[in-house]
Amino acid sequence: MAHNQYQLLKQRRFLPFFLTQALGAFNDNVYRQAIIGLLFYLGVSPEQRTLYTNLAPALFILPYFLFSATAGQIAEKLEKSKLIRITTAMEIAIMSLAAVGFLTQSMTVLLVALFCTGLQSTLFGPVKYSILPAVLHPRELTGGNGLVEMGTSISILVGMISGGLIFKLAGDHGPVVAATAIVALAIAGNLVSRAIPRVEAGAPDLTINWNPIPESIAVLRLAKKQPAVRNAVLGVSWFWFIGTVLTSQLPTYAEVNLGGAETLYIFALALFSVGTGVGSLLCEKLSARTVEIGLVPLGAFGISAFMLDLYFARSGLAPVTGLGVTGFLQQPGSARIVLDLVGIGLFAGFFVVPLFALIQSRSPKREMSRVIAGMNIQNAAFIVLAAVLGIVVQRFLGWSIPQVFLALAIANALVAIWIFTIVPEFLMRFLSWVLVRTLYRLRVQGIDHVPDEGPALVVCNHVSYMDALILSASIPRPVRFVMYYKIFRIPVMSWIFRTAKAIPIAGAKEDPALMQRAFDEIDAALADGEIVGIFPEGALTRDGEIAAFKSGVERVLAKRPVPVIPMALRGMWASMWSRRNARAAGGTLDRMRVPRRFRAQVEVVVDAPVPGAEASAEGLEGKVRALRGDAA
Known part of the structure; x- marks a missing residue:
C-alpha cells in the first residue's frame, strides 16, 4: 500500500489508468474547443455559433441518458482493463471521423463525432470509478480519487486552452493541426491503456438487459x-x-x-x-x-x-x-x-x-x-x-x-x-472530525490490519470520553461502539453517538434489561458484517493504567467467533477529556481543566486480528497492554 497519494503515481496499478483518463479528458476538450475555433476560422455568423454552443452540449450529454444503464452492465460484466482498451480504441475511430470533419470543414460530421464522443465517455464513466476500489486499498481511496479529480480538472483546463489556440496559432493550417492532434492524442491514450494491469469483472455472470428504459x-x-x-x-x-x-x-x-x-x-x-x-x-x-x-x-x-x-x-x-x-x-x-x-x-x-x-x-x-x-x-x-x-x-x-x-x-x-x-451521518462525521482535529494531533499505526469487509470486533483500552471518536477517525470503516450508557447520554456527544449507531450498555446490577439488549444488538451487528468496538475494561481508567478486561468480550465471541482486532490508545491520559485532570473533583466531567498542553499528540496502534475461537479476555488484555507500552 502506498504511504501517500503521490506514491500511487509511481505504481503500475494506478499510473496508466490515471494517464489514460487524463488524456481522454484532455482530448475531449481539445476537440470541442477546436470546433469553436473552426467556426471562427470559417467566419460563420454569430447566430450559427450560438446554435452550435447550444447544440453541442446537448449532443454530448444525450448518450448519458440513452446508454448509461447499458454501460454500467458492460462495466460489471467485462474485465476492466479490457473494457478500457476497447473504449480507447473507440476513441481512435471517433477522432478519425472527427479528423475527416476538420479536413473537409464539415460541421455535420463534427457534430456526429461529438455525439459519438459522448457515447464513448458514457461507456468509460462506470469503469473509471469502479476500477479504483478494485486496485486501491480502502485507505488509498480518498487520495486516489483526489488525484483523479485533480487530473481531470487540470486536463479539462489545459485541453480548453490548447484547443482554443490551435486555429489562432496555426492559421490556415488549423484544420490539419486539429485533425492530427486529436487522432494522436487518442492513439496515445490507447497505448497507455495497454499498460493497465488486469482487473477482474465485478459480476462476470451478469446477464445484460439491452432495453435501456427498464434498466435505467x-x-x-x-x-x-x-x-x-x-x-x-x-x-x-x-x-x-x-x-x-x-x-x-x-x-x-x-x-x-x-x-x-x-x-x-x-x-x-x-x-x-x-x-x-x-x-x-x-x-x-x-x-x-x-x-x-x-x-x-x-x-x-x-x-x-x-x-x-x-x-x-x-x-x-x-x-x-x-x-x-x-x-x-x-x-x-x-x-x-x-x-x-x-x-x-x-x-x-x-x-x-x-x-x-x-x-x-x-x-x-x-x-x-x-x-x-x-x-x-x-x-x-x-x-x-x-x-x-x-x-x-x-x-x-x-x-x-x-x-x-x-x-x-x-x-x-x-x-x-x-x-x-x-x-445525519454526514454532519455527525463533520462534528467528529472538527473535535478530533481541533483537540488532538492524531497518529495511526497498523490500521491496515482492519479488514476491508466482513464482521470484526475491535477491543481497546478506555482512557477518555473521546476514545470512540478518536477510533472512529482512525478506522476506515464505520464502527458500532459499545459504551457505558451515562457516557452515551453526555449532551451534544449523545447526538453524535446515536447517529453513529453506538450501543449503550449498563452493568448487570444497574440495568440487566439494557445489558441484554446491548448484547443482542452486538450480535445482530456482527451478523450483518459490521465492525463493533468494545472497551472491555468496562469503565474509564482512573489512574492511566489498563484495568483487567471483563468477560463480556468472551460472551460475545462465544455466540459469534468473529476476528478480534486489538488496539491501543497512547497519549490520551495526558490529553483533554481523561480523568487525570478531574480526580481532585471526584472524576466529574464538568470540573475538568484544560490540560497544560493543548492538542496533545495521541496515537492509535493496531495489531493483527486474533481468531475469535482462540481469543480470551486475558489474552486480549495482554496484547493491548503490549501495544500501549509505557505511553499512557
Missing part, C-alpha cells in the same frame, strides 16, 4: 438502495449542478462584470480548476487517509461562503472594459475575486472527493459499476437542469450573473442542510 430505472434504484450512498450520489449530482451553473456563466461574467477579454475568462476558469485540484489533493491529508465524509459539510458551506462573497465583491458591471489578466489584477478588489474563485474550487474538491470515496467503499462490488451508471444518469439530468435554469432566470426573470451566484450560494446551503438532515 433499475440502476437508479440500485444507486438509491443504501441511504448513505443515495445521498452521496445526490451530492455528486449537485456538485455537477453547481459546476455547470458557475462555468457556463464565467465567459459572460469575465467580460461584463470583470471587464475582461477572452483571456480573462480562461484565467477565471483556471482559478476555479486549480482550486478544485488543490482541494482534491488536500482531502487525503485532512481525512488522515480514511473515507472522511465529515469533509462534505465543510466543503458545502465553504462553497456557499465564497460564492456569497463573490456576489458582494462585484455585484454590478465592470468599471473598466477590455482588460487582460494583468490589467484586471491591477484593479481594486481583484484579489478578493481571485480568492473567491479559488476558494469555491478548493471547497468543491473537499465536497466531491469524499463522496466518490464513500460511494466506492459502501457499494457492493457486484453492483458498483451500475451504481456509477445510475449516478451518471442523474448527473446528466442535473447538468441539463442547471443549463435550463440558467437560461430561464436570466432571460425571463432578468437576473444578473452576480444574482445567479447569490441564488446559487443560498440554494447550495439549503440543499446541504437538507441532505445532512436526511442522513
Whole structure:
C-alpha cells in the first residue's frame, strides 16, 4: 500500500489508468474547443455559433441518458482493463471521423463525432470509478480519487486552452493541426491503456438487459438502495449542478462584470480548476487517509461562503472594459475575486472527493459499476437542469450573473442542510472530525490490519470520553461502539453517538434489561458484517493504567467467533477529556481543566486480528497492554 497519494503515481496499478483518463479528458476538450475555433476560422455568423454552443452540449450529454444503464452492465460484466482498451480504441475511430470533419470543414460530421464522443465517455464513466476500489486499498481511496479529480480538472483546463489556440496559432493550417492532434492524442491514450494491469469483472455472470428504459430505472434504484450512498450520489449530482451553473456563466461574467477579454475568462476558469485540484489533493491529508465524509459539510458551506462573497465583491458591471489578466489584477478588489474563485474550487474538491470515496467503499462490488451508471444518469439530468435554469432566470426573470451566484450560494446551503438532515451521518462525521482535529494531533499505526469487509470486533483500552471518536477517525470503516450508557447520554456527544449507531450498555446490577439488549444488538451487528468496538475494561481508567478486561468480550465471541482486532490508545491520559485532570473533583466531567498542553499528540496502534475461537479476555488484555507500552 502506498504511504501517500503521490506514491500511487509511481505504481503500475494506478499510473496508466490515471494517464489514460487524463488524456481522454484532455482530448475531449481539445476537440470541442477546436470546433469553436473552426467556426471562427470559417467566419460563420454569430447566430450559427450560438446554435452550435447550444447544440453541442446537448449532443454530448444525450448518450448519458440513452446508454448509461447499458454501460454500467458492460462495466460489471467485462474485465476492466479490457473494457478500457476497447473504449480507447473507440476513441481512435471517433477522432478519425472527427479528423475527416476538420479536413473537409464539415460541421455535420463534427457534430456526429461529438455525439459519438459522448457515447464513448458514457461507456468509460462506470469503469473509471469502479476500477479504483478494485486496485486501491480502502485507505488509498480518498487520495486516489483526489488525484483523479485533480487530473481531470487540470486536463479539462489545459485541453480548453490548447484547443482554443490551435486555429489562432496555426492559421490556415488549423484544420490539419486539429485533425492530427486529436487522432494522436487518442492513439496515445490507447497505448497507455495497454499498460493497465488486469482487473477482474465485478459480476462476470451478469446477464445484460439491452432495453435501456427498464434498466435505467433499475440502476437508479440500485444507486438509491443504501441511504448513505443515495445521498452521496445526490451530492455528486449537485456538485455537477453547481459546476455547470458557475462555468457556463464565467465567459459572460469575465467580460461584463470583470471587464475582461477572452483571456480573462480562461484565467477565471483556471482559478476555479486549480482550486478544485488543490482541494482534491488536500482531502487525503485532512481525512488522515480514511473515507472522511465529515469533509462534505465543510466543503458545502465553504462553497456557499465564497460564492456569497463573490456576489458582494462585484455585484454590478465592470468599471473598466477590455482588460487582460494583468490589467484586471491591477484593479481594486481583484484579489478578493481571485480568492473567491479559488476558494469555491478548493471547497468543491473537499465536497466531491469524499463522496466518490464513500460511494466506492459502501457499494457492493457486484453492483458498483451500475451504481456509477445510475449516478451518471442523474448527473446528466442535473447538468441539463442547471443549463435550463440558467437560461430561464436570466432571460425571463432578468437576473444578473452576480444574482445567479447569490441564488446559487443560498440554494447550495439549503440543499446541504437538507441532505445532512436526511442522513445525519454526514454532519455527525463533520462534528467528529472538527473535535478530533481541533483537540488532538492524531497518529495511526497498523490500521491496515482492519479488514476491508466482513464482521470484526475491535477491543481497546478506555482512557477518555473521546476514545470512540478518536477510533472512529482512525478506522476506515464505520464502527458500532459499545459504551457505558451515562457516557452515551453526555449532551451534544449523545447526538453524535446515536447517529453513529453506538450501543449503550449498563452493568448487570444497574440495568440487566439494557445489558441484554446491548448484547443482542452486538450480535445482530456482527451478523450483518459490521465492525463493533468494545472497551472491555468496562469503565474509564482512573489512574492511566489498563484495568483487567471483563468477560463480556468472551460472551460475545462465544455466540459469534468473529476476528478480534486489538488496539491501543497512547497519549490520551495526558490529553483533554481523561480523568487525570478531574480526580481532585471526584472524576466529574464538568470540573475538568484544560490540560497544560493543548492538542496533545495521541496515537492509535493496531495489531493483527486474533481468531475469535482462540481469543480470551486475558489474552486480549495482554496484547493491548503490549501495544500501549509505557505511553499512557
